[in-house]
Amino acid sequence: MTASESRPPELGGNLVRRLFVRLGILPFFLIAAIVLFSSIEPRFLSPGNFVNIARQSTYLLIVSLGQMIVLLTAGLDLSIGSTIALASVVTATVMGGMLVIDPTAVWLAIAAGSAAGIATGVLVGSVNAIGVAIFNVSPFMMTLGMLSIAFGLALTISGGSPVYGMPDVFGTTFAYDRVLGIPIPIYIGVAVFALVYLLLNWTRAGRYLYALGSNARAVHLSGIHGVSYLFLAYVLCGLLAGATGVLLTARVQSGEANMGQELVLQSIAACIIGGVSLFGGIGRVGNVLLGVIFITLLTNGMNMVRIDGYLQQVVLGAVLILAIIADQTRLRIAGHTLTR
Amino acid sequence: MRTLSPDKQRSGTHDEPLPLARPEAELLTLRGVSKSFVGIKALEDVDFDLKAGEVHVLFGENGAGKSTLINIIAGVLRPDHGVLTLQGQNKRLSSVVDARKSGIAAVFQEFSLAPDLAVEENLFLGVEPGRMGLLSKRAIRRQAKAALANLGFRLDPAARVGSLSRAEQQMVEITKAVLTEPKVIIFDEPTASLTEREVRELFRLIGRLKAEGVGIVYITHRISEIFEIGDRVTVMRDGRKIQTVALEDVDATRIVELMTGRHIGNLYPTIAHKPGRTLLRLDKLQTADGSVRGVALEVRAGEIVGLAGLVGCGKSEIGRACFGLCRLAMGSSIAFGGDLITRPTPRRMLKRGLQYVPSDRRREGLMFERSTRENISLPMLADSELSRAGFLRRSVERARARHLAEKMGVTPLQMESPVIQYSGGNQQKVVLAKIMSQDMKLLILDEPTVGVDVASKAEIYGFLAGLIETGVGILLISSDLPEVLNLSHRVYVIHDGEVRSHLAGSDISERNVLHSFFNNDAARSAQ
Numbered sequence: 001m002t003a004s005e006s007r008p009p010e011l012g013g014n015l016v017r018r019l020f021v022r023l024g025i026l027p028f029f030l031i032a033a034i035v036l037f038s039s040i041e042p043r044f045l046s047p048g049n050f051v052n053i054a055r056q057s058t059y060l061l062i063v064s065l066g067q068m069i070v071l072l073t074a075g076l077d078l079s080i081g082s083t084i085a086l087a088s089v090v091t092a093t094v095m096g097g098m099l100v101i102d103p104t105a106v107w108l109a110i111a112a113g114s115a116a117g118i119a120t121g122v123l124v125g126s127v128n129a130i131g132v133a134i135f136n137v138s139p140f141m142m143t144l145g146m147l148s149i150a151f152g153l154a155l156t157i158s159g160g161s162p163v164y165g166m167p168d169v170f171g172t173t174f175a176y177d178r179v180l181g182i183p184i185p186i187y188i189g190v191a192v193f194a195l196v197y198l199l200l201n202w203t204r205a206g207r208y209l210y211a212l213g214s215n216a217r218a219v220h221l222s223g224i225h226g227v228s229y230l231f232l233a234y235v236l237c238g239l240l241a242g243a244t245g246v247l248l249t250a251r252v253q254s255g256e257a258n259m260g261q262e263l264v265l266q267s268i269a270a271c272i273i274g275g276v277s278l279f280g281g282i283g284r285v286g287n288v289l290l291g292v293i294f295i296t297l298l299t300n301g302m303n304m305v306r307i308d309g310y311l312q313q314v315v316l317g318a319v320l321i322l323a324i325i326a327d328q329t330r331l332r333i334a335g336h337t338l339t340r
Numbered sequence: 341m342r343t344l345s346p347d348k349q350r351s352g353t354h355d356e357p358l359p360l361a362r363p364e365a366e367l368l369t370l371r372g373v374s375k376s377f378v379g380i381k382a383l384e385d386v387d388f389d390l391k392a393g394e395v396h397v398l399f400g401e402n403g404a405g406k407s408t409l410i411n412i413i414a415g416v417l418r419p420d421h422g423v424l425t426l427q428g429q430n431k432r433l434s435s436v437v438d439a440r441k442s443g444i445a446a447v448f449q450e451f452s453l454a455p456d457l458a459v460e461e462n463l464f465l466g467v468e469p470g471r472m473g474l475l476s477k478r479a480i481r482r483q484a485k486a487a488l489a490n491l492g493f494r495l496d497p498a499a500r501v502g503s504l505s506r507a508e509q510q511m512v513e514i515t516k517a518v519l520t521e522p523k524v525i526i527f528d529e530p531t532a533s534l535t536e537r538e539v540r541e542l543f544r545l546i547g548r549l550k551a552e553g554v555g556i557v558y559i560t561h562r563i564s565e566i567f568e569i570g571d572r573v574t575v576m577r578d579g580r581k582i583q584t585v586a587l588e589d590v591d592a593t594r595i596v597e598l599m600t601g602r603h604i605g606n607l608y609p610t611i612a613h614k615p616g617r618t619l620l621r622l623d624k625l626q627t628a629d630g631s632v633r634g635v636a637l638e639v640r641a642g643e644i645v646g647l648a649g650l651v652g653c654g655k656s657e658i659g660r661a662c663f664g665l666c667r668l669a670m671g672s673s674i675a676f677g678g679d680l681i682t683r684p685t686p687r688r689m690l691k692r693g694l695q696y697v698p699s700d701r702r703r704e705g706l707m708f709e710r711s712t713r714e715n716i717s718l719p720m721l722a723d724s725e726l727s728r729a730g731f732l733r734r735s736v737e738r739a740r741a742r743h744l745a746e747k748m749g750v751t752p753l754q755m756e757s758p759v760i761q762y763s764g765g766n767q768q769k770v771v772l773a774k775i776m777s778q779d780m781k782l783l784i785l786d787e788p789t790v791g792v793d794v795a796s797k798a799e800i801y802g803f804l805a806g807l808i809e810t811g812v813g814i815l816l817i818s819s820d821l822p823e824v825l826n827l828s829h830r831v832y833v834i835h836d837g838e839v840r841s842h843l844a845g846s847d848i849s850e851r852n853v854l855h856s857f858f859n860n861d862a863a864r865s866a867q
Contacts, residue, residue, distance in 0.1 A: 202731045204721045211718055214707030221665070221704055222719040222774075223690035281709050 025326035037301035058189035066240030067267040074280025075139035082150035084260030087245025091117030092255025096165030121242015129234035154257040163255030174250035213280020373422030400576035401793035414446035415439030443523035455502030460484035535650040608826035616641035626669035633837040646828030654837035663696040693781035708760040720777040744773040765796025
């Protein structure tokens with residue numbers, strides 16, 4: 001039993017409190033960040049910076065959507081950072097290798113490299129899925145082990161140094177070019193967001209993913225083959241991490257084994273701040289998007305007001321913990337005693 | 341914290357008369373207590389008092405405010421308004437620990453036990469006997485044994501709590517509460533998961549606590565219990581106190597009327613017995629874990645067959661085995677609709693038209709934090725009617741789920757709110773609405789009305805009667821004896837994983853069923 005610390009809400013009173021109970025901490029975080037950064041640095045609110053934030057959000061968004069799918073099933077994926085690194089190294093190696101064989105077949109090399117990168121993600125996701133869905137390894141341990149495996153493979157393949165040799169057009173097309181003034185990664189991010197939204201809200205598979213996280217026993221008793229959908233969750237998460245690896249490789253123009261590590265914490269933070277439950281079964285795609293925007297906005301703002309990169313990590317961790325405390329408080333005020 | 345000494349309790353009475361033992365003393369009073377949660381009034385201006393040495397029953401439908409009231413008494417919740425007085429002193433209980441220190445202990449349905457610790461470790465959690473910071477394991481063992489024996493609970497003090505059955509865990513919880521030597525004990529539906537014998541033990545214990553001047557607040561949904569152990573009853577409805585009456589002045593009908601605010605006719609409908617073809621036949625059913633041993637029984641279309649028996653007798657496992665939730669022993673099989681099935685799974689059995697309602701809604705039935713709509717529609721999502729080009733037709737889903745919920749009488753109907761907000765009765769209706777979406781030949785129900793208020797019970801029984809009319813067969817597994825006796829056309833009494841007797845028609849009586857139980861107990865103790 002949890003003891004409720006809250007005082008009763010005064011009737012008709014305290015709008016802020018009621019909004020907090022309804023919407024959670026995220027809107028307050030967003031407003032606070034915007035007010036704070038724009039008062040210190042007016043350029044923060046410029047249209048150029050908006051596009052900038054949107055583009056920067058893309059990578060975190062795609063990873064976070066994968067993380068969200070896994071979190072919904074009451075799982076967790078700690079290996080996405082290493083998956084991104086491995087995908088990046090594989091993409092660069094394959095693309096470079098193809099160019100060496102036939103320097104004129106640029107687009108074939110790009111296609112093969114990207115496909116190899118995404119396939120890498122699917123493969124890592126599948127191994128996670130086999131462990132979690134079939135052998136009942138706890139998601140935490142399975143993906144922690146995979147974190148080490150994928151990172152080790154990425155270092156082995158790359159020899160610890162960046163992998164170069166990709167065509168310039170890869171980077172320009174997938175990271176820098178603009179269509180109608182908007183960078184291409186934003187289009188990709190929007191497309192992935194729409195697909196995941198459709199999957200989770202408009203398909204049977206999506207509904208089963210929520211159901212698995214809410215009560216896997218009830219799913220089994222309803223005659224649904226839950227294992228396949230749990231499997232699907234980790235494969236999708238791996239696929240999205242692989243795709244992120246390819247896109248980031250295009251951006252930095254090299255295969256990097258130390259790429260993406262910060263995205264593990266950031267993706268979990270974006271989901272939790274966006275109201276996804278660590279216990280599974282609860283979470284909305286739209287709110288995860290807001291969580292992603294908030295995290296990106298925070299890093300972008302801290303860069304603009306020149307907060308040191310190391311200190312940024314401290315802030316990020318603190319915000320994550322604050323968000324969880326706020327969520328607990330919210331549940332208490334709402335009078336829920338969700339005992340788990 | 342007072343020291344705990346079960347030895348002291350064993351004597352039953354104390355040498356010197358307790359100051360609490362004056363029967364008319366007001367031990368606990370609540371005046372004008374209100375509590376609301378974000379706009380919803382859970383309690384409104386409730387008065388309640390408890391005398392030393394009385395059992396005061398709280399009675400009311402789910403959502404009437406009983407839980408909120410006992411949570412306030414137990415220090416879990418703080419009232420918005422109102423005063424709580426304990427032995428003449430105004431108290432503001434700020435926590436459960438605070439309440440315990442003041443002498444108020446509670447046995448909730450949600451246990452406060454650490455599943456990975458042993459029984460004895462749980463009993464003394466936080467008040468471990470020891471010397472100079474070191475635990476005295478021998479003292480713990482000795483005192484735990486004494487305490488359990490004193491209460492008549494047959495439990496191994498070294499057993500891991502997580503490995504115990506729900507009933508056994510409840511015994512640990514009760515023992516733990518009694519060990520704190522409270523002035524007030526709250527029991528929240530304590531008999532829901534106890535066997536007949538354990539219930540006897542519990543009632544004896546309550547009688548002894550009464551004699552010692554302890555005040556007891558008792559919540560139950562079983563009317564027969566109220567008269568058996570209660571002195572007074574407070575009936576609640578919609579967060580208000582309706583009336584407090586001495587039990588010698590009322591009868592069961594009056595109490596139900598007070599509770600529902602209307603007249604309820606016969607709780608159990610008359611169901612015509614028109615047995616059709618055999619749906620389910622078990623011939624020497626054996627489970628791999630040995631909980632069911634050589635059970636033979638038959639369920640036909642158009643009849644309700646009851647399985648009666650004590651908690652843990654294996655009756656629950658019979659239903660689970662048929663639905664594929666409990667592995668069959670090698671060579672064992674079930675016959676359903678004329679086919680022999682050796683490896684049943686929920687998926688296969690559902691396809692054949694067997695539906696199953698588990699006994700534990702929280703663990704196996706519902707997705708608590710998802711909406712009523714999503715819970716009801718979960719099994720129907722696979723229907724081709726609900727998909728178009730791979731996408732769900734949510735309007736069809738919404739309409740069908742709403743239709744089923746309305747048919748089951750879920751009130752107030754909130755399709756999009758999480759089911760955790762519903763009372764037990766409504767939750768069970770959601771479970772039934774969910775299985776109604778599928779074709780059904782045979783329905784197996786395991787404890788279908790645990791934690792369900794009387795009004796909802798009547799509705800659920802009516803629903804079962806309606807199913808029988810349409811030619812469905814029902815296997816009703818229940819520890820609620822009146823329920824089995826009054827609804828079933830035939831009853832199998834299960835004991836120790838075996839069918840002990842088979843009663844039909846006018847032979848179905850409490851006396852005959854109990855006879856089967858007690859003959860067994862007598863036989864066992866003779867061995």
